[in-house]
Amino acid sequence: MSAPVPSPAGGRWKPAPLLPRDDARETALLFVIAVLCFLACLAAVTALASDRAAQGWSREIRGEATVQVRPALNETGSAAAARAAEALAGVPGVAEAAALEREKAEALLRPWLGDAVLDDLPVPHLVTVTLDPVTPASSQDLRAALRRAGIDGVVDDHGRWLKDVERSAALVRVAALALFALMAAAAGAVIAFATRAGMAARRDVVEVLHLTGAKDDFIAAVFQGRFARLAAEAGLYGALAAAAVAAILKLAGGGGGFGPALPMHWADLAAVSPCPLVAATVAAVAARMTTLRLLRGTP
């Protein structure tokens, strides 16, 4: 009597995988890819937080202007500042304009100059202007208003700082993207190396498949599927670990993010969700290209 025939119709039978599992090698590879994914996910979350921080800084800087008033000969500095504030408050696109009291101006200078010399110094007479966030007035508008009111003053729209902040924000974004691309390339290289090692270790399987009439695509799909599944699993572990670390940092930072400088939202953690898919795609492409290149060298 023969043994029972495998029954795909009656049960869950399906042919065994063409590649045997190699636990030691695959555990090491899983760990390396998971670490790369973990770092890439942290880079992505940090990029989002730094982008938000940069946008916040830009918004704050863009929303304010400072006017330094030079009083006329027969006028006190405080009076000139008050007159300038009044003139500027009426400009469309200005939400609020207020003369900075001498005490406040001294308080700003005290950390730099100390108490001793402040009484002898001509403290500048400043007007702080809060701009409308939707339709902010331009620095030209503010200068024109001062001119019309006959006030000699210098308008600082913080443009120099804004450029610096925007340049820094762009640099952070590019650095985060470059880091992410580097991680993806490193993962691809690791997969390509592992595919080569896997093909060398499973030369018997490759040769038998090749000689029994398997097309290169079929053999490539065997390796591609194996490494894509492995990378997806590693990507999941890396993403979960990165999300956990980011969550801990957010909670440790008082719920504000990695600290006041890098505000993070809970929604940012969703940025790690494509990681398993991206890792699987990178692995599949790397394994396929490597396998096809190696097979091209065979008869």
Add this chain to the structure above:
Amino acid sequence: MSSKAAAPSEPPPSPSTGPVVRFETVGLRYGREPEVLKDVGFTLAPGSFHFLTGASGAGKSSLLKLIYLALKPSRGRVELFGQDVERLPRADLPFLRRRIGVVFQEFRLLDHLSAFDNAALPLRVAGQKPAAYRDDVAELLAWVGLGKRMHAMPPTLSGGEKQRLAIARAVVGRPELLLADEPTGNVDHEMGLRILRLLVELNRLGTTVLIASHDQELVRGSGMPVLHLEKGRLTRREGAPA
């Protein structure tokens, strides 16, 4: 045995009424080494049965490798089923290989697959669904005497069982040409005769068979035509059809 042939996705084999195999002044060398095959020329007619004999190192396995497309000749011309293999695009070679069944000297069974999965491998590679080949493979394994061992893993099989499993895998796709490299080399005489009977039966079903063997007793006993290799040259064609 009622195993179905190749997968539906496979292009139809090119019509060939000529020889299944034709070698013309074929030479083969490995790297810069001296030629292991020199000016080899022969043909295998459809449905023929030949032994390939020669001392160890005479080039029998190399000649078989040229036929099953594991090697390319250094010179000369190799035709399979009427097609010059040198002129065929690489993408067409798998379809040619599927028309050839090979019983390797060292079996080349995959240890992590069951006997059933090993035997079914060529059909799986050709894209057939398990439901389509399940019964045929089981029937074939029963035919080679492995009906009770289809779930066994190769390391647990005896030498004779491995040999018969290798034959089952070689013939499961109903190849037009069957090559066997020392198929009786790892089994006792009685098992050798049994395996030879299997191959003869396949030949009667229409398969062209070429067996490399140094078992002179088996070769002489069979009465089949012989191609003899000596130091890389085909020196004798005993009883070969004209």
